[in-house]
Amino acid sequence: MVSNSRKNLIYSLVLLVLIGAVYLYRNREVSQIDGQNNSPLAGWVNLSGQTMGTSYQIKFKTNRNEDFQSGVDSIFSRVTNAFSSYEVNSEVNRFNLDDSLASPSPDFKDMLAFAKDLNTQTLGAFEPTQKPLENLWGFSRTGPYQKDSIELMYVMPSVGIQKLMVSDSIIQKSNPGTLLDFNPSALGWAIDEVATYLEKLGIADYWIQIGGQIRANGQNERGELWKAGIRYPDLSTGEAKEGVLALENKTISPAGNWEDFYVRDSTRISFTLDPRTGMPVRHGLLAAWAITADSKKADALAEVLLILGTREAIKMDSLDTELEMILIHNEKGSSLKIYASPEIQPFLSFPIQ
Known part of the structure:
Protein backbone atom coordinates (compact mmCIF):
# COMPACT_ATOMS: atom_id res chain seq x y z
CA MET A 1 0.00 0.00 0.00
CA VAL A 2 1.16 3.50 -0.73
CA SER A 3 1.44 5.64 2.41
CA ASN A 4 -0.67 8.78 2.78
CA SER A 5 2.44 10.95 2.86
CA ARG A 6 3.67 9.47 -0.43
CA LYS A 7 0.21 9.92 -1.98
CA ASN A 8 0.20 13.56 -0.90
CA LEU A 9 3.65 14.05 -2.44
CA ILE A 10 2.51 12.55 -5.76
CA TYR A 11 -0.65 14.66 -5.77
CA SER A 12 1.40 17.78 -5.03
CA LEU A 13 3.79 17.06 -7.90
CA VAL A 14 0.91 16.46 -10.32
CA LEU A 15 -0.74 19.69 -9.20
CA LEU A 16 2.49 21.64 -9.71
CA VAL A 17 2.83 20.26 -13.24
CA LEU A 18 -0.76 21.23 -14.06
CA ILE A 19 -0.29 24.73 -12.65
CA GLY A 20 2.91 25.13 -14.68
CA ALA A 21 1.17 23.97 -17.86
CA VAL A 22 -1.68 26.44 -17.33
CA TYR A 23 0.79 29.25 -16.65
CA LEU A 24 2.75 28.55 -19.84
CA TYR A 25 -0.45 28.33 -21.87
CA ARG A 26 -1.85 31.60 -20.56
CA ASN A 27 1.44 33.44 -21.08
CA ARG A 28 2.38 32.00 -24.48
CA GLU A 29 1.12 35.14 -26.27
CA VAL A 30 3.34 37.36 -24.15
CA SER A 31 6.59 35.64 -25.05
CA GLN A 32 5.59 34.87 -28.63
CA ILE A 33 6.38 37.26 -31.46
CA ASP A 34 3.52 37.27 -33.97
CA GLY A 35 5.45 35.82 -36.88
CA GLN A 36 6.56 32.80 -34.85
CA ASN A 37 3.05 31.42 -34.46
CA ASN A 38 2.80 28.83 -37.25
CA SER A 39 -0.76 27.69 -36.46
CA PRO A 40 -3.07 30.55 -37.40
CA LEU A 41 -6.80 30.40 -36.72
CA ALA A 42 -9.46 29.48 -39.27
CA GLY A 43 -9.58 32.06 -42.04
CA TRP A 44 -5.85 32.72 -41.77
CA VAL A 45 -3.25 31.58 -44.29
CA ASN A 46 0.37 30.88 -43.35
CA LEU A 47 3.09 30.65 -46.03
CA SER A 48 6.78 30.06 -45.31
CA GLY A 49 9.95 29.00 -47.07
CA GLN A 50 13.29 30.24 -48.39
CA THR A 51 14.07 33.08 -50.79
CA MET A 52 17.17 35.12 -51.67
CA GLY A 53 19.36 33.26 -49.18
CA THR A 54 17.05 33.70 -46.18
CA SER A 55 13.71 32.54 -44.79
CA TYR A 56 10.30 34.16 -45.18
CA GLN A 57 7.00 34.01 -43.28
CA ILE A 58 3.71 35.43 -44.57
CA LYS A 59 0.44 35.40 -42.62
CA PHE A 60 -2.84 36.96 -43.65
CA LYS A 61 -6.58 36.80 -43.17
CA THR A 62 -8.82 36.04 -46.14
CA ASN A 63 -12.01 34.25 -47.14
CA ARG A 64 -10.68 33.61 -50.65
CA ASN A 65 -9.81 30.06 -51.71
CA GLU A 66 -6.95 30.13 -54.20
CA ASP A 67 -3.31 29.20 -54.70
CA PHE A 68 -1.59 32.08 -52.90
CA GLN A 69 1.71 30.20 -52.82
CA SER A 70 2.11 30.33 -56.60
CA GLY A 71 1.44 34.08 -56.59
CA VAL A 72 4.08 34.66 -53.91
CA ASP A 73 6.56 32.31 -55.61
CA SER A 74 6.14 34.25 -58.85
CA ILE A 75 7.04 37.50 -57.09
CA PHE A 76 10.09 35.98 -55.40
CA SER A 77 11.25 34.47 -58.69
CA ARG A 78 10.99 37.84 -60.44
CA VAL A 79 12.86 39.70 -57.68
CA THR A 80 15.52 36.97 -57.46
CA ASN A 81 16.13 37.05 -61.20
CA ALA A 82 16.64 40.81 -61.07
CA PHE A 83 18.52 41.51 -57.82
CA SER A 84 19.80 38.41 -56.05
CA SER A 85 23.52 37.90 -55.68
CA TYR A 86 22.70 34.24 -54.90
CA GLU A 87 21.31 33.63 -58.39
CA VAL A 88 24.18 33.12 -60.85
CA ASN A 89 22.24 34.39 -63.87
CA SER A 90 20.48 37.29 -62.15
CA GLU A 91 20.60 40.66 -63.86
CA VAL A 92 22.79 42.17 -61.16
CA ASN A 93 25.34 39.35 -61.46
CA ARG A 94 25.37 39.60 -65.26
CA PHE A 95 25.95 43.34 -64.98
CA ASN A 96 28.81 42.82 -62.52
CA LEU A 97 30.52 40.30 -64.82
CA ASP A 98 30.24 42.49 -67.91
CA ASP A 99 30.62 46.20 -68.71
CA SER A 100 26.92 46.62 -69.44
CA LEU A 101 23.44 45.12 -69.15
CA ALA A 102 21.27 45.15 -72.28
CA SER A 103 17.47 45.19 -72.10
CA PRO A 104 17.19 45.56 -68.31
CA SER A 105 13.87 44.53 -66.79
CA PRO A 106 11.40 47.16 -65.55
CA ASP A 107 12.20 46.05 -61.96
CA PHE A 108 15.92 46.60 -62.50
CA LYS A 109 15.40 50.06 -64.00
CA ASP A 110 13.01 51.03 -61.22
CA MET A 111 15.48 49.86 -58.56
CA LEU A 112 18.27 51.89 -60.15
CA ALA A 113 16.06 54.99 -60.20
CA PHE A 114 15.15 54.43 -56.54
CA ALA A 115 18.80 53.89 -55.59
CA LYS A 116 19.95 57.02 -57.40
CA ASP A 117 17.29 59.14 -55.70
CA LEU A 118 18.13 57.79 -52.24
CA ASN A 119 21.85 58.20 -52.91
CA THR A 120 21.21 61.89 -53.63
CA GLN A 121 18.91 62.33 -50.61
CA THR A 122 21.45 60.79 -48.23
CA LEU A 123 24.43 62.63 -49.77
CA GLY A 124 26.05 59.36 -50.81
CA ALA A 125 25.53 57.38 -47.59
CA PHE A 126 23.30 54.93 -49.48
CA GLU A 127 25.62 53.48 -52.10
CA PRO A 128 24.81 50.20 -53.90
CA THR A 129 28.20 50.25 -55.69
CA GLN A 130 30.31 49.94 -52.53
CA LYS A 131 31.06 46.25 -53.13
CA PRO A 132 34.71 46.98 -54.14
CA LEU A 133 35.18 48.60 -50.72
CA GLU A 134 33.74 45.53 -49.00
CA ASN A 135 36.18 43.40 -50.99
CA LEU A 136 39.03 45.65 -49.83
CA TRP A 137 38.21 45.79 -46.12
CA GLY A 138 37.69 43.13 -43.48
CA PHE A 139 36.83 43.22 -39.79
CA SER A 140 37.75 41.24 -36.73
CA ARG A 141 37.28 41.72 -32.99
CA THR A 142 40.51 43.71 -32.98
CA GLY A 143 39.22 46.14 -35.59
CA PRO A 144 39.25 46.77 -39.36
CA TYR A 145 42.03 45.56 -41.62
CA GLN A 146 42.73 45.82 -45.33
CA LYS A 147 42.20 42.42 -46.99
CA ASP A 148 43.87 43.48 -50.22
CA SER A 149 47.09 45.38 -50.83
CA ILE A 150 45.33 47.59 -53.39
CA GLU A 151 45.35 51.21 -52.24
CA LEU A 152 42.07 52.91 -51.46
CA MET A 153 42.78 55.56 -54.08
CA TYR A 154 42.56 52.89 -56.79
CA VAL A 155 39.25 51.52 -55.51
CA MET A 156 37.26 54.70 -54.91
CA PRO A 157 36.90 55.63 -58.63
CA SER A 158 34.80 52.49 -59.12
CA VAL A 159 32.37 53.53 -56.34
CA GLY A 160 29.41 55.78 -57.14
CA ILE A 161 26.00 54.97 -58.63
CA GLN A 162 25.88 58.38 -60.30
CA LYS A 163 28.68 57.16 -62.59
CA LEU A 164 26.42 54.62 -64.27
CA MET A 165 24.99 55.50 -67.68
CA VAL A 166 21.36 54.43 -67.89
CA SER A 167 18.93 54.36 -70.81
CA ASP A 168 15.79 52.35 -71.57
CA SER A 169 17.75 49.78 -73.55
CA ILE A 170 21.12 49.51 -71.75
CA ILE A 171 22.97 50.22 -68.49
CA GLN A 172 26.70 50.82 -68.81
CA LYS A 173 29.68 51.27 -66.49
CA SER A 174 32.05 54.18 -66.81
CA ASN A 175 34.56 52.18 -64.72
CA PRO A 176 34.98 48.42 -65.31
CA GLY A 177 35.56 47.90 -61.58
CA THR A 178 32.07 49.06 -60.60
CA LEU A 179 29.93 46.38 -58.92
CA LEU A 180 26.26 46.65 -57.98
CA ASP A 181 24.85 45.11 -54.81
CA PHE A 182 21.12 45.57 -54.16
CA ASN A 183 21.00 43.43 -51.02
CA PRO A 184 20.40 46.49 -48.77
CA SER A 185 17.05 47.08 -50.48
CA ALA A 186 16.11 43.90 -52.42
CA LEU A 187 14.37 42.21 -49.49
CA GLY A 188 12.32 45.33 -48.87
CA TRP A 189 11.47 45.45 -52.57
CA ALA A 190 10.15 41.88 -52.38
CA ILE A 191 8.11 42.68 -49.27
CA ASP A 192 6.48 45.66 -50.99
CA GLU A 193 5.63 43.52 -54.01
CA VAL A 194 4.00 40.84 -51.84
CA ALA A 195 2.06 43.52 -49.93
CA THR A 196 0.79 44.99 -53.22
CA TYR A 197 -0.25 41.52 -54.36
CA LEU A 198 -2.21 40.88 -51.14
CA GLU A 199 -3.86 44.30 -51.12
CA LYS A 200 -5.05 43.85 -54.71
CA LEU A 201 -6.87 40.75 -53.45
CA GLY A 202 -8.60 42.85 -50.80
CA ILE A 203 -6.45 41.53 -47.94
CA ALA A 204 -5.93 44.14 -45.22
CA ASP A 205 -4.60 42.11 -42.26
CA TYR A 206 -1.17 40.65 -43.00
CA TRP A 207 2.36 40.02 -41.72
CA ILE A 208 5.26 39.70 -44.17
CA GLN A 209 8.72 38.83 -42.88
CA ILE A 210 11.81 38.18 -45.00
CA GLY A 211 14.97 37.70 -43.01
CA GLY A 212 14.90 40.24 -40.20
CA GLN A 213 12.65 42.70 -42.00
CA ILE A 214 8.92 42.84 -41.22
CA ARG A 215 5.95 44.62 -42.74
CA ALA A 216 2.70 44.44 -40.78
CA ASN A 217 -0.71 45.79 -41.73
CA GLY A 218 -4.04 45.78 -39.94
CA GLN A 219 -4.43 43.38 -37.03
CA ASN A 220 -3.27 39.92 -35.99
CA GLU A 221 -5.35 36.86 -35.06
CA ARG A 222 -6.15 38.36 -31.66
CA GLY A 223 -7.47 41.59 -33.12
CA GLU A 224 -4.40 43.53 -31.96
Missing part, protein backbone atom coordinates in the same frame (compact mmCIF):
# COMPACT_ATOMS: atom_id res chain seq x y z
CA LEU A 225 -1.57 45.36 -33.67
CA TRP A 226 1.14 43.01 -34.88
CA LYS A 227 4.24 42.86 -32.67
CA ALA A 228 7.86 42.61 -33.83
CA GLY A 229 10.66 41.49 -31.54
CA ILE A 230 13.38 43.93 -30.49
CA ARG A 231 16.52 42.67 -28.72
CA TYR A 232 17.81 45.52 -26.56
CA PRO A 233 20.26 46.04 -23.67
CA ASP A 234 19.12 46.56 -20.10
CA LEU A 235 20.75 49.93 -19.42
CA SER A 236 21.41 49.17 -15.77
CA THR A 237 22.97 45.73 -16.24
CA GLY A 238 23.94 45.64 -19.92
CA GLU A 239 22.22 42.28 -20.29
CA ALA A 240 20.25 41.48 -23.44
CA LYS A 241 16.48 41.56 -23.07
CA GLU A 242 13.61 40.79 -25.43
CA GLY A 243 11.09 43.54 -26.12
CA VAL A 244 8.47 44.22 -28.77
CA LEU A 245 7.33 47.04 -31.00
CA ALA A 246 3.67 47.15 -32.03
CA LEU A 247 3.56 47.92 -35.75
CA GLU A 248 0.74 50.04 -37.14
CA ASN A 249 0.77 49.58 -40.94
CA LYS A 250 4.54 49.96 -41.18
CA THR A 251 7.80 48.16 -41.90
CA ILE A 252 10.68 47.70 -39.50
CA SER A 253 14.15 46.90 -40.80
CA PRO A 254 17.27 46.25 -38.68
CA ALA A 255 20.96 46.93 -39.30
CA GLY A 256 23.99 46.26 -37.15
CA ASN A 257 24.34 44.30 -33.92
CA TRP A 258 24.93 46.05 -30.59
CA GLU A 259 26.35 42.82 -29.14
CA ASP A 260 29.05 42.51 -31.82
CA PHE A 261 31.69 45.27 -32.04
CA TYR A 262 35.33 46.26 -31.66
CA VAL A 263 36.79 48.94 -29.40
CA ARG A 264 38.76 52.04 -30.38
CA ASP A 265 39.60 54.83 -27.91
CA SER A 266 37.11 53.44 -25.35
CA THR A 267 34.27 53.50 -27.92
CA ARG A 268 32.44 50.41 -29.14
CA ILE A 269 32.28 50.59 -32.96
CA SER A 270 30.28 48.55 -35.49
CA PHE A 271 31.70 46.68 -38.48
CA THR A 272 30.49 49.29 -40.96
CA LEU A 273 32.08 51.02 -43.97
CA ASP A 274 31.30 54.57 -45.06
CA PRO A 275 31.15 54.60 -48.89
CA ARG A 276 31.64 58.38 -48.92
CA THR A 277 35.15 58.07 -47.50
CA GLY A 278 35.95 54.44 -48.26
CA MET A 279 36.90 54.02 -44.60
CA PRO A 280 35.32 52.24 -41.60
CA VAL A 281 33.06 54.43 -39.47
CA ARG A 282 34.49 55.74 -36.18
CA HIS A 283 31.33 56.63 -34.26
CA GLY A 284 29.53 54.64 -31.56
CA LEU A 285 26.23 53.75 -33.26
CA LEU A 286 26.04 49.95 -33.09
CA ALA A 287 22.50 49.05 -34.18
CA ALA A 288 19.61 50.78 -35.92
CA TRP A 289 16.03 49.96 -36.81
CA ALA A 290 14.35 52.04 -39.51
CA ILE A 291 10.54 52.17 -39.38
CA THR A 292 8.52 53.55 -42.29
CA ALA A 293 5.64 52.63 -44.60
CA ASP A 294 7.95 51.90 -47.58
CA SER A 295 9.68 48.54 -47.10
CA LYS A 296 12.47 49.01 -49.64
CA LYS A 297 13.22 52.43 -48.15
CA ALA A 298 13.24 51.04 -44.60
CA ASP A 299 15.63 48.32 -45.74
CA ALA A 300 18.03 50.85 -47.23
CA LEU A 301 17.69 53.52 -44.53
CA ALA A 302 18.57 51.13 -41.72
CA GLU A 303 22.01 50.75 -43.32
CA VAL A 304 22.21 54.51 -43.91
CA LEU A 305 21.56 55.26 -40.22
CA LEU A 306 24.39 52.92 -39.26
CA ILE A 307 26.72 54.87 -41.54
CA LEU A 308 25.60 58.33 -40.45
CA GLY A 309 26.04 57.82 -36.71
CA THR A 310 23.83 58.82 -33.80
CA ARG A 311 23.88 62.62 -34.14
CA GLU A 312 23.21 62.67 -37.88
CA ALA A 313 20.59 59.94 -37.55
CA ILE A 314 18.66 61.89 -34.91
CA LYS A 315 18.89 64.99 -37.07
CA MET A 316 17.45 62.96 -39.95
CA ASP A 317 14.67 61.79 -37.62
CA SER A 318 13.64 65.38 -36.96
CA LEU A 319 13.60 66.26 -40.68
CA ASP A 320 11.90 63.20 -42.18
CA THR A 321 8.33 62.93 -40.89
CA GLU A 322 7.83 59.54 -42.59
CA LEU A 323 10.83 57.92 -40.86
CA GLU A 324 11.01 56.63 -37.30
CA MET A 325 13.92 54.83 -35.70
CA ILE A 326 15.44 52.99 -32.77
CA LEU A 327 19.17 53.43 -32.14
CA ILE A 328 21.53 51.67 -29.73
CA HIS A 329 24.74 53.63 -29.28
CA ASN A 330 27.58 54.66 -26.99
CA GLU A 331 30.07 57.47 -26.74
CA LYS A 332 33.71 57.38 -25.63
CA GLY A 333 33.93 55.66 -22.28
CA SER A 334 30.15 55.56 -21.78
CA SER A 335 27.66 52.73 -21.40
CA LEU A 336 25.10 51.79 -24.02
CA LYS A 337 22.16 54.12 -24.61
CA ILE A 338 18.87 53.76 -26.48
CA TYR A 339 17.18 56.38 -28.65
CA ALA A 340 13.69 55.95 -30.08
CA SER A 341 11.63 58.39 -32.12
CA PRO A 342 9.03 60.04 -29.85
CA GLU A 343 6.19 58.84 -32.12
CA ILE A 344 6.93 55.13 -31.56
CA GLN A 345 7.77 55.18 -27.85
CA PRO A 346 4.14 54.42 -26.84
CA PHE A 347 4.31 51.32 -29.06
CA LEU A 348 7.43 49.89 -27.35
CA SER A 349 7.23 47.37 -24.52
CA PHE A 350 10.30 48.83 -22.80
CA PRO A 351 10.95 52.37 -21.54
CA ILE A 352 13.35 54.81 -23.20
CA GLN A 353 15.40 56.73 -20.64
